[in-house]
Amino acid sequence: xxxxxxxxxxxxxxxxxxxxxxxxxxxxxxxxxxxxxxxxxxxxxxxxxxxxxxxxxxxxxxxxxxxxxxxxxxxxxxxxxxxxxxxxxxxxxxxxxxxxxxxxxxxxxxxxxxxxxxxxxxxxxxxxxxxxxxxxxxxxxxxxxxxxxxxxxxxxxxxxxxxxxxxxxxxxxxxxxxxxxxxxxxxxxxxxxxxxxxxxxxxxxxxxxxxxxxxxxxxxxxxxxxxxxxxxxxxxxxxxxxxxxxxxxxxxxxxxxxxxxxxxxxxxxxxxxxxxxxxxxxxxxxxxxxxxxxxxxxxxxxxxxxxxxxxxxxxxxxxxxxxxxxxxxxxxxxxxxxxxxxxxxxxxxxxxxxxxxxxxxxxxxxxxxxx
Amino acid sequence: xxxxxxxxxxxxxxxxxxxxxxxxxxxxxxxxxxxxxxxxxxxxxxxxxxxxxxxxxxxxxxxxxxxxxxxxxxxxxxxxxxxxxxxxxxxxxxxxxxxxxxxxxxxxxxxxxxxxxxxxxxxxxxxxxxxxxxxxxxxxxxxxxxxxxxxxxxxxxxxxxxxxxxxxxxxxxxxxxxxxxxxxxxxxxxxxxxxxxxxxxxxxxxxxxxxxxxxxxxxxxxxxxxxxxxxxxxxxxxxxxxxxxxxxxxxxxxxxxxxxxxxxxxxxxxxxxxxxxxxxxxxxxxxxxxxxxxxxxxxxxxxxx
Numbered sequence: 001x002x003x004x005x006x007x008x009x010x011x012x013x014x015x016x017x018x019x020x021x022x023x024x025x026x027x028x029x030x031x032x033x034x035x036x037x038x039x040x041x042x043x044x045x046x047x048x049x050x051x052x053x054x055x056x057x058x059x060x061x062x063x064x065x066x067x068x069x070x071x072x073x074x075x076x077x078x079x080x081x082x083x084x085x086x087x088x089x090x091x092x093x094x095x096x097x098x099x100x101x102x103x104x105x106x107x108x109x110x111x112x113x114x115x116x117x118x119x120x121x122x123x124x125x126x127x128x129x130x131x132x133x134x135x136x137x138x139x140x141x142x143x144x145x146x147x148x149x150x151x152x153x154x155x156x157x158x159x160x161x162x163x164x165x166x167x168x169x170x171x172x173x174x175x176x177x178x179x180x181x182x183x184x185x186x187x188x189x190x191x192x193x194x195x196x197x198x199x200x201x202x203x204x205x206x207x208x209x210x211x212x213x214x215x216x217x218x219x220x221x222x223x224x225x226x227x228x229x230x231x232x233x234x235x236x237x238x239x240x241x242x243x244x245x246x247x248x249x250x251x252x253x254x255x256x257x258x259x260x261x262x263x264x265x266x267x268x269x270x271x272x273x274x275x276x277x278x279x280x281x282x283x284x285x286x287x288x289x290x291x292x293x294x295x296x297x298x299x300x301x302x303x304x305x306x307x308x309x310x311x312x313x314x315x316x317x318x319x320x321x322x323x324x325x326x327x328x329x330x331x332x333x334x335x336x337x338x339x340x341x342x343x344x345x346x347x348x349x350x351x352x353x354x355x356x357x358x359x360x361x362x363x364x365x366x367x368x369x370x371x
Numbered sequence: 372x373x374x375x376x377x378x379x380x381x382x383x384x385x386x387x388x389x390x391x392x393x394x395x396x397x398x399x400x401x402x403x404x405x406x407x408x409x410x411x412x413x414x415x416x417x418x419x420x421x422x423x424x425x426x427x428x429x430x431x432x433x434x435x436x437x438x439x440x441x442x443x444x445x446x447x448x449x450x451x452x453x454x455x456x457x458x459x460x461x462x463x464x465x466x467x468x469x470x471x472x473x474x475x476x477x478x479x480x481x482x483x484x485x486x487x488x489x490x491x492x493x494x495x496x497x498x499x500x501x502x503x504x505x506x507x508x509x510x511x512x513x514x515x516x517x518x519x520x521x522x523x524x525x526x527x528x529x530x531x532x533x534x535x536x537x538x539x540x541x542x543x544x545x546x547x548x549x550x551x552x553x554x555x556x557x558x559x560x561x562x563x564x565x566x567x568x569x570x571x572x573x574x575x576x577x578x579x580x581x582x583x584x585x586x587x588x589x590x591x592x593x594x595x596x597x598x599x600x601x602x603x604x605x606x607x608x609x610x611x612x613x614x615x616x617x618x619x620x621x622x623x624x625x626x627x628x629x630x631x632x633x634x635x636x637x638x639x640x641x642x643x644x645x646x647x648x649x650x651x652x653x654x655x656x657x658x659x660x661x662x663x664x665x666x667x668x669x670x671x672x673x674x675x676x
Contacts, residue, residue, distance in 0.1 A: 276581040280588040280595040297582040333634035
């Protein structure tokens, strides 16, 4: 047997994949002498050029497997071929065509196996990406289901609230009985100035409050729109009268008519400034009259000063805010110490049931007043 | 986070906020708390060719996705209510509730530093709280002293400036001295300004402002007819900050009233009433309150105060 061919055969037992990847140039010296040995070499260690020249990328992917699976068979065939070809010199010339056919057949088999292997790998790759897409779709479906369930929950909640409000309005829901308004001595309503221009809605609101049994109401809006429509409101309501300052002491005795107070921003911070000015004048007068007077300043004095300048008023127990924002929009700050503040939403969407609910909630609140 | 724009006001935070369990043990861990995150407003990073860039971009990345950095409030006020109830629910003494409240406060300060809020005002003790049992009041005063002493180093590192407002005449002498010391030490810090309201009430604030105006009138500095809102504003105790009006007020424990806190300054403040008790107030509740505030700002813009 040719020495170099023997080398080839010995090499097969070593790492075949490596041989395939590197065999063309590095791992084994390519025999030069024998043409047949070179052909065999190219079968076992095809170069990259040979691979690409086969016009298929699949050869690259399946190199190792092709080699592993078919190597033994090829080896046997080649050994047979080699033995046949190198067995006797006389038969060499007699059977070149047979060897050629054997080699071609082997190559064809090899390539077909390689092809099938590559197809199998591609199918598995496609399958994996299918699984991934499916997984993503499933996640998306779950997410949308979650959104849907939350939307349904909110829808149900909304329907329940509307139903409750309707039932309260039609006085069908009487399970809670009559509201205990002993704690609610003074109710204040803050309205956004834009919404305050809808005088009829304000009148409707006051009718509801009157029906519930609230007797003392303070209406506030920042720009004084309600003050301007005071006459209209009083006329529409009929059995109502505005709050007079002197009434304050008798305020909680009067029960027949609903008492209204109209307040705007000028009664808030500006009112405090006026009260401060009043106090300054008072102390200056006192100082000029009776020498040095000790400055005794306390909260009751401030309350009296506010009353003196015409911006005094009782502290509301409950403040309902009708407007887009959850803030009291400058309601006289001095009077808001312990007032419960409830945001009712827009005046457009005001509901009788919501007012009853807020007042009921207020009656259940327990205040410690800091202690 | 799932965000749904539905016009229903009763959203219970308990259902949709992240579960944030606080441990049953409420020992104050102030001394052992380590803050790995430096809260300097501007950190220096080496830029491309040796240029210095500020870390505001990094701060923006720290914000939760649902918050927009340009709509963050400048001044947040907090009424820390619910310590006593929290302790009673767990059959613990009230002092444990207050200590747990301190931890919640320090967490909030960390978040405010991270998220670029400029001023944080906290209502620690009201003038009405003097009516509480003497033992509880003494415990609270000693707690304030302990917290101020122990937190000072950490707050200095975070560049926090501390101001204490309220009627300091009623405070113990040691606390008065500590208050002055802390204010002097931190007066040059330029990060978050922490305003602690101790022995404070909104009416007291207005009264002392008017009193100082009367004194000025007596000295001839100002005439009685020249007294306006702006003059009163300057005399209020919140004149120690550039942003005296809170953009957002948060009150915990579900109570919906101001309880004599910052009455003058809250005219246009968004009021957020949170159901959870103060020791349980965490990042999730804070983010919810900030989201509500940002939704209002997005819809109606800020009002000029």
